[in-house]
Amino acid sequence: MSRDPLALVPDEALVVLYANGDREAARALTSRLLPRILGYAARILQDRAEAEDVAQEAMLRLWRVAPNWRPDEAKVTTWLYRVVVNLCTDRLRARQRRKLDALDDVAEPADSATSVVTAMIDVERQLALETALATLPDRQRQAVVLRHIEGLTNPEIADVMAIGVEAVESLTARGKRTLTQILSGQKAALGYEGVE
Numbered sequence: 001m002s003r004d005p006l007a008l009v010p011d012e013a014l015v016v017l018y019a020n021g022d023r024e025a026a027r028a029l030t031s032r033l034l035p036r037i038l039g040y041a042a043r044i045l046q047d048r049a050e051a052e053d054v055a056q057e058a059m060l061r062l063w064r065v066a067p068n069w070r071p072d073e074a075k076v077t078t079w080l081y082r083v084v085v086n087l088c089t090d091r092l093r094a095r096q097r098r099k100l101d102a103l104d105d106v107a108e109p110a111d112s113a114t115s116v117v118t119a120m121i122d123v124e125r126q127l128a129l130e131t132a133l134a135t136l137p138d139r140q141r142q143a144v145v146l147r148h149i150e151g152l153t154n155p156e157i158a159d160v161m162a163i164g165v166e167a168v169e170s171l172t173a174r175g176k177r178t179l180t181q182i183l184s185g186q187k188a189a190l191g192y193e194g195v196e
Contacts, residue, residue, distance in 0.1 A: 004028065006028035009025070009028070011032070011033070012075065013071070014026075014029040014032075014076075015066050016071060019069060029076070033077065033080060034059060036077075036150065037054075037055045037058055037059075037080055038052065040145060040149075040150050041054040041055055041084055041087075041088055043130070043141075043145045043149060044141060045088055046133075054088055054091065057087055058080055058083045059080075061083055062079075062080060074159075078156055078159045078160055081156075082159070082160045082161075085142055085160055088142070092138055128183060128186055129179075133179070135178070139161070139171055140171050140174055140175035141175065142171075143168055143171035144172055144176065146161075147168070154169060154172075157172075
């Protein structure tokens with residue numbers, strides 16, 4: 001049995017509880033969703049500080065709409081990812097207008113439970129993936145990250161991105177092909193020699 005009585009409460013019910021004044025519901029929902037949307041925004045924006053701003057703004061928007069939330073209209077995660085996608089898109093467009101070409105390359109801290117060599121390989125692999133993801137067009141990158149990193153289904157991604165399921169399939173397939181081409185020449189350097 002879970003120690004947290006709200007651990008098994010669905011997201012939509014937590015929003016309604018928060019709207020009715022339950023601050024513990026907000027805490028539970030924030031701890032459940034914030035890491036996911038922060039990770040997604042960081043992968044799309046390639047900038048941790050900007051991703052934190054986006055995640056914070058998305059959660060604030062959720063709290064603002066909570067009093068009017070209709071659980072039967074949308075899943076909280078779908079609504080929240082759509083907000084994050086829109087906020088990330090706005091920031092990416094602003095970057096293009098300012099003609100910023102350089103992205104900060106920030107490696108995630110290594111897990112202290114792994115060996116130094118394993119940690120270094122993991123960092124190199126993560127950096128290679130992040131670099132390859134950055135080369136994809138925005139919509140392909142969003143679809144690939146939502147599908148293969150965040151684990152959303154194609155219909156959920158279609159809802160988040162406001163496109164059809166076929167478009168999601170096309171975007172993810174093209175993105176995967178491009179990533180495979182980019183990363184295939186780095187197999188040995190990333191410790192994947194002999195892996196298909």
